[in-house]
Ligand SMILES: *[C@@H]1O[C@H](CO)[C@@H](O)[C@H](O)[C@H]1NC(C)=O
Ligand SMILES: *[C@@H]1O[C@H](CO)[C@@H](O)[C@H](O)[C@H]1NC(C)=O
Ligand SMILES: *[C@@H]1O[C@H](CO)[C@@H](O)[C@H](O)[C@H]1NC(C)=O
Ligand SMILES: *[C@@H]1O[C@H](CO)[C@@H](O)[C@H](O)[C@H]1NC(C)=O
C-alpha cells in the first residue's frame with residue numbers, strides 16, 4: 001500500500017509540475033516569437049491580460065492548455081522567425097504564409113513532432129532548409145513556395161517524413177540534385193520543385209510512388225530522359241517538366257499509362273520522335289503543351305475526340321502537316337468547345 005500511495009503521490013506531483021510548466025512555456029514561446037517581429041501590429045491581442053489561448057491566430061487544446069495551431073497567414077507580420085517556436089511542442093498546424101518574414105528557418109522546428117502542416121509560402125525566408133525538419137515525423141503538408149531558400153534538398157526528408165503527402169518548394173533557389181530518398185515517401189501525391197536551380201536527372205526510384213498525382217519540375221536544369229518507371233504513375237493528373245534539358249521520345253502507350261492525365265507540359269526541352277496516337281486516349285486531357293521540342297511526323301488525327309482540350313501548343317517542333325492527312329486532327333478539335341488557342 002505504501003508503494004502504491006507513493007507512486008500515486010509521485011504521479012500527482014508529476015502532473016502538477018508538468019502541466020503548468022508546459023503551458024507557461026507556450027506563453028513564453030509565443031511572446032518570444034512576437035518579440036522577434038519588427039512589425040506585429042496585428043498581434044495587439046497578444047498580451048498577458050488574457051490567456052494566450054485567446055490571442056489572435058492561436059488555437060489551443062484544452063487540458064493541458066497547449067497551442068495546437070498558429071494561423072497568422074496574411075496578417076502583415078514582418079521580421080525573423082524566433083527559434084522559440086520549436087517550444088510549442090503540441091503544434092499541429094503552423095501557417096505563417098503571405099507575410100514578410102525573413103532570415104533562416106529555425107532548425108528548432110524539428111522539435112515539433114506533432115506538426116502536420118507547415119505553411120511558410122510567400123515570405124522572404126532565405127538560408128537553407130534545415131535537415132532537422134526531418135524530425136517532424138507527423139508532417140503531411142509542407143509548403144515553402146515563393147521564398148529564397150537555397151542549398152540542397154535534405155536527403156533526410158525522404159527518409160523520415162513517412163506521411164508526407166505534399167511538398168512544394170516552388171520558386172526558391174535550391175541547387176543540387178533531386179534526392180532519390182524521396183522515393184520512400186509512399187503517400188506522396190504532390191511534388192512541386194519548379195523554378196529552382198536543380199540539376200542532374202530524375203531518380204528512377206520515384207516511379208515506385210503509386211500515389212503521385214501532381215509532379216512539377218518545370219524551370220530547372222534537369223537533364224536526361226524521363227525514366228521509364230515514371231509510367232507506373234497510373235494516378236498522375238499533372239506532369240510539368242518544361243524548361244529543362246530533358247530528351248528522348250515518348251512511349252507509344254503513354255495515353256494508356258496515364259488515363260487520368262489533365263495537363264501534360266513538356267515544352268522547351270529536347271524531346272524527339274513522333275506523337276503517339278494513344279495521346280487521344282487521355283479523355284480528361286485539357287492542357288497539352290509541347291512547344292519548342294523536336295517532335296516530328298503527324299499530329300494524331302483523333303487528338304481532340306474527347307473534347308476536353310483547352311490549350312494545345314505545338315509550335316516550334318518538326319511536325320508535318322503538308323497534306324490532308326497531316327491536318328486531320330483539326331477536324332477532331334471541332335469537339336473541343338473550350339479550346340482557347342493553338
Ligand atoms: C525554449 O525551451 C528551451 C528548452 O526547454 C528553454 O531553454 C528556452 O528558454 C525556451 N525558450 C522560450 C522562449 O521559452
Ligand atoms: C490586450 O489584449 C486585449 C484583448 O485580448 C485588448 O483588448 C487590449 O487592448 C490589449 N492591451 C494592450 C495594451 O494592447
Ligand atoms: C488564411 O488561410 C485560411 C485558410 O487556410 C483562409 O481561409 C484565409 O482567408 C487566409 N487569410 C488570409 C488573410 O490570407
Ligand atoms: C537538430 O537535430 C540534431 C540531431 O537530431 C540535434 O542534435 C539538434 O539539437 C537539433 N537542433 C535543434 C536546433 O533543435
Ligand SMILES: *[C@@H]1O[C@H](CO)[C@@H](O)[C@H](O)[C@H]1NC(C)=O
Pocket residue numbers: 121122145146171
Ligand atoms: C507565388 O507567387 C506567384 C507570383 O506572384 C503567385 O502567382 C503564386 O500564387 C504564389 N504561390 C503561392 C503558393 O502562393
Ligand SMILES: *[C@@H]1O[C@H](CO)[C@@H](O)[C@H](O)[C@H]1NC(C)=O
Pocket residue numbers: 123124146147148171195
Ligand atoms: C517568386 O517569388 C517572389 C517572392 O519571393 C515573387 O516576387 C515572384 O513573383 C515569384 N515568381 C514567380 C515566377 O512565381
Ligand SMILES: *[C@@H]1O[C@H](CO)[C@@H](O)[C@H](O)[C@H]1NC(C)=O
Pocket residue numbers: 158159180181182183184
Ligand atoms: C530510403 O531512401 C534511401 C536513399 O535512397 C534508401 O537507401 C533506403 O533504402 C530507403 N528506405 C526505405 C525504407 O525505402
Ligand SMILES: *[C@@H]1O[C@H](CO)[C@@H](O)[C@H](O)[C@H]1NC(C)=O
Pocket residue numbers: 196197198219220221
Ligand atoms: C542552366 O544551365 C545553364 C548552362 O549550364 C545556365 O546558363 C543556366 O543559368 C542554368 N539555369 C538555371 C535555372 O540554373
Ligand SMILES: *[C@@H]1O[C@H](CO)[C@@H](O)[C@H](O)[C@H]1NC(C)=O
Pocket residue numbers: 207208228229230232
Ligand atoms: C515500374 O516500372 C519499372 C520499369 O518500367 C518496373 O521494373 C517496375 O516493376 C514497376 N513497378 C514499380 C512499383 O516500380
Ligand SMILES: *[C@@H]1O[C@H](CO)[C@@H](O)[C@H](O)[C@H]1NC(C)=O
Pocket residue numbers: 252253255256277278279281
Ligand atoms: C486506346 O485505348 C484502347 C482501350 O484500352 C486500346 O484498345 C487502344 O489501342 C488505345 N489506342 C491507342 C492509339 O493506343
Ligand SMILES: *[C@@H]1O[C@H](CO)[C@@H](O)[C@H](O)[C@H]1NC(C)=O
Pocket residue numbers: 302304305306307331332333334335
Ligand atoms: C465528337 O464526339 C462525339 C461523341 O463523343 C464522337 O462520336 C465524334 O466522333 C467526335 N467527333 C470527332 C470529330 O472526333
